[in-house]
Structure formats: C-alpha cells, structure tokens
Amino acid sequence: MLQNYVFATTVTVPAGFSGSRGSAATVAAAVTTFNIQKNSMSVGTMVFAASDNTATFTMSSATTFNTGDVLSVVAPAIPDATLANLAWTFVGTA
Numbered sequence: 001m002l003q004n005y006v007f008a009t010t011v012t013v014p015a016g017f018s019g020s021r022g023s024a025a026t027v028a029a030a031v032t033t034f035n036i037q038k039n040s041m042s043v044g045t046m047v048f049a050a051s052d053n054t055a056t057f058t059m060s061s062a063t064t065f066n067t068g069d070v071l072s073v074v075a076p077a078i079p080d081a082t083l084a085n086l087a088w089t090f091v092g093t094a
Contacts, residue, residue, distance in 0.1 A: 002034070002086075003073040007065045011092040015062050018091070022046050022055025025085030032083050035074040038063060046073065048083060055088065065092070 013020075017036075027048070034046040036059070044059030065071060071090070 001072055002075050005071045007067055007069050007071070009094055010064060010066050011094050012062055012064045013059070013090060013092040015059055017044060017046075017057035017059050020057055020088070020090045022048070022057070022086070022088035024048055024053045024055075024083055024087075026082055027051050027053050028080040028083035030080055032080040033076055035076075037070075037072040037074060038065060039070055040072070046088060048080075 028050055030050050032048045035042050036044040036046060036057075043063050044057060046055045046057055048055050073088070
C-alpha cells in the first residue's frame with residue numbers, strides 16, 4: 001500500500017479520473033500499474049508507461065466516496081526498479 005486517504009466528506013470522482021494527474025521524477029523501465037481501490041475493492045488504475053513520467057488513469061464510471069470511505073493506491077507486486085519520486089492528485093467534486 002502506498003497511500004490511504006480517508007474522506008471527510010462525500011466526493012464524486014469522475015469516470016477515468018478525469019482531471020487527475022500523476023507524475024514521476026524518474027521514469028519506469030517498463031509499464032508499471034498501480035491499483036486504485038475504494039474500501040479495498042478495485043475501482044481503477046494509474047499507469048506509468050515505460051520511459052514516461054506522466055500517468056494515465058482508468059476508471060469505468062464515476063465513483064462516489066462517502067464520509068469515512070478509504071481510497072487506496074496499491075503498488076504492483078513486483079515494483080519497477082527505476083520508477084521513483086511519484087506524485088499524484090485525484091480530482092473530484094463534493
């Protein structure tokens with residue numbers, strides 16, 4: 001687990017994580033996929049392509065996180081040896 005975020009208020013994240021951003025200061029050698037979960041259930045992914053420092057996101061539909069729900073970013077079981085210094089911001093509306 002890289003990050004857990006507990007929502008203090010209800011927030012809806014748009015399909016595809018539209019407007020969200022992810023970056024890496026050091027690029028991956030191979031495609032690296034992070035699982036994004038709502039209360040331990042997968043809702044989408046954040047993917048860094050090989051040699052790319054910008055993430056792409058997938059999520060099939062808008063997802064509402066209620067007060068107390070947990071958004072988790074889960075690292076791949078076998079991490080990329082070079083991908084480093086990650087940052088991300090998820091966009092949603094209250």
